[in-house]
Amino acid sequence: MKNVSIFVPESAVLEAVADPRYLFSAANQFLQSSGRPPLFEVQLVGLNKEVKLHDGSFSVHTDKLLEEVEQTDLIVIPALFGDMSSAIEKNKEAISWIIRQYEGGAEVSSLCVGAFLLASTGLLNGKRCSTHWAFYNEFQEMFPEVEIVDGSIITEENRIYSSGGANSYWNLLLYLLEKYTDRDTAILAAKYFAIDIDRESQGAFAMFNGQKSHKDAEVKKAQEYIEENYYEKITVDDLANLVAVSRRSFERRFKQATNNTIIEYIQRIKIEAAKRSFEATRKNINEVMFDVGYTDTKAFRNVFKKITGLTPIEYRNKYNKGAVYN
Structure with a gap:
């Protein structure tokens, strides 16, 4: 079994929590339908048993607290919502856990602007990363030691994965699914969720606004x-x-x-x-x-x-x- 730990951060985008759980749970059903055993043990993990999102409009109940997860195979960091510095501050207690799991052999993935929390661990320093195109400048200012891959949908380096903007995270989830299972299962999931499995760029969606936050x-x-x-x-x-x-x-x-x-x-x-x-x-x-x-x-x-x-x-x-x- 592959243990998939979906971290539920404070200030998370609800869909970016629910969708990876949905995908890996559906993948288990696809495998069973083909006569194979389920592969993924999917759990929501967090700093608290209940995480309220979007000013309390939604509540997510986690399966385990981070301290209860001794070892996992894959960490999924969902997209964050609102001010990125504030979101990182609210989740700073999770940073040491992410680092410890990575050093213990776990793979770590970030969805969209979840890259901000991933980068705050220092694990991306000297490495490449994808995130939402609208946040490139802010990301580069906050994490100058990380190389943004302009326009990329998926970036992989040393067991660390990141995805581009918004729904691009589906492409990363399919990429991980194919890695853990096979191409046929990933294609089936792509058809089931109506996702373009091999989309490689978010360039068509990007709107270029000249970078003028400098003082020159x-x-x-x-x-x-x-x-x-x-x-x-x-x-x-x-x-x-x-x-x-x-x-x-x-x-x-x-x-x-x-x-x-x-x-x-x-x-x-x-x-x-x-x-x-x-x-x-x-x-x-x-x-x-x-x-x-x-x-x-x-x-x-x-x-x-x-x-x-x-x-x-x-x-x-x-x-x-x-x-x-x-």
Whole structure:
């Protein structure tokens, strides 16, 4: 048997507690239906016997207190809700337990922004991690020693797993299920829960909002210029001259402030404008491409797919059902 311990944190997202229990319990039924014994012993564990969520609207009753769990095979850390610093503080007593279980051989997984609690253990230092795309900047500020994998749905490193935003955690759960059982069982679960089993990127769902939480006035000025003139051909030299800073120094400061190179930032602003156009207008691919300052179809397609995980046509067809397909 595989012991699966789903930690029920204070400030948890209720669905991220219920769904992993549902999946692994259903997997036991799938196995039994095929003539095999159930594999997973699933339990909800916590700091208290009852955890109230969403201002008391819901209560989760745990099967065991953390101190009662001597050893487990897999820890699942659900997504957190609200202010991340506050949520970590409310659950700090669980940190030593997670570390101890990991050092004892357990695998540890985080769902969506559960990565914040996982990272607070220090187990992710020097490692890669996935989390919700909207929390990248906050995560990087809080945990600079952890490498965010931009756009990734699932990240695995040294028995530690993390998933991208919101419902992306289903892909991680299916990934773990396949690892513990087999491909056929994972496919059956994917069909049962209507999940795209091999989705690899959350890029198509991400909305890029320029990182402006820094205090570098010259970089902010350049960011604002890019956002107001994305339809133009903008060069690094143009921007360096605009803010009267040497190119080399400006490139270094821009990367430090935004976590993007200047070219990456320009591309992301242009692609975000293209996405909005595909979603809201009936313009064809070439029209949108020219509107955001691209003249090379191949270059536009490559950059668009790199950032969103979809081609321009795929994105338009997915998010604008009224588009003219040409």
